[in-house]
Amino acid sequence: MKNYKIDEVSKLSGLTKRTIRYYEELGLLSPPERTDGGMRLYTQEHIDRLGQIVNARDVLGFSLQEILEFVKIREEISSQSHVYRTSVDAEEKRRQLVEVEKNVAIQLRLIDQKLEKMTQFRAEIGQIHRRICDAIENTPQN
Amino acid sequence: MKNYKIDEVSKLSGLTKRTIRYYEELGLLSPPERTDGGMRLYTQEHIDRLGQIVNARDVLGFSLQEILEFVKIREEISSQSHVYRTSVDAEEKRRQLVEVEKNVAIQLRLIDQKLEKMTQFRAEIGQIHRRICDAIENTPQN
DNA sequence: TCAAAAGCTTACGTTGACGTAAACGTTTGT
């Protein structure tokens, strides 16, 4: 599997090197392997991850802190599925799963609220658009 | 038509008084009438406007500068409808309307793209949620 | 092999979007 240096990742993701390091610092991006000299070596997964972050940031308008919540949930789930196979205490497993479920449910409600308002906004702009089109229709061409 | 003082507007809109004045300063909110003493007297339209701004800001993740672009388009439209009644050159009116329509159409496409990605995102989270719920179901209670 | 190019850390600077405090004027209830 190929690996990338930071400048290549920067060009592929459209983010600056500073931003990429900053996201790692915040815990949004998992720390990549390093060369013996200390240089970061990224994989394709890192690049995909950055794409998801940019999506959440620009398209969904989430703050980096909100995105961090999602990342933590994702990590909880994978650590959870690990525990699920190895732990002996079923009751404890269940409690932790219920805890994670609560967080995800909260995020779901948040997204649904955003979706609803977004649809509403879309309707408003659509109405403005129709009014403009009507005005054009009612304006003579020459 | 009733008018509101800033504290009432603050409570109705959920924004602080500081933010309301700030939006006026930026040109996002039209300056309201004043009492002889200089106090701002808002109307229902101002409140509606603030609601739209909050929507665009929180839900769509637009910056205040981007929202200002929308506001300017809106103003173009109303100045347009003024011209529509007073101007003598119908062809010129039409050209300008078509220009505005293009901008609005672009914004509409942008919103639709956001909506699509958001729906997709919601589906992904929903799937994760179901997996967690299934896991809870399959974990013994005691 | 060795200098230029690229990377690393550390630290201070900047910009947008407000918060907060001061110092003062205006309304309003009693």
Add this chain to the structure above:
DNA sequence: ACAAACGTTTACGTCAACGTAAGCTTTTGA
């Protein structure tokens, strides 16, 4: 009529999300 409550402007403070510069180390290609 007057004090408390609310409003106004002005100005400095703050926090997130990076930008930028310095000083140093590591890679790399001729």
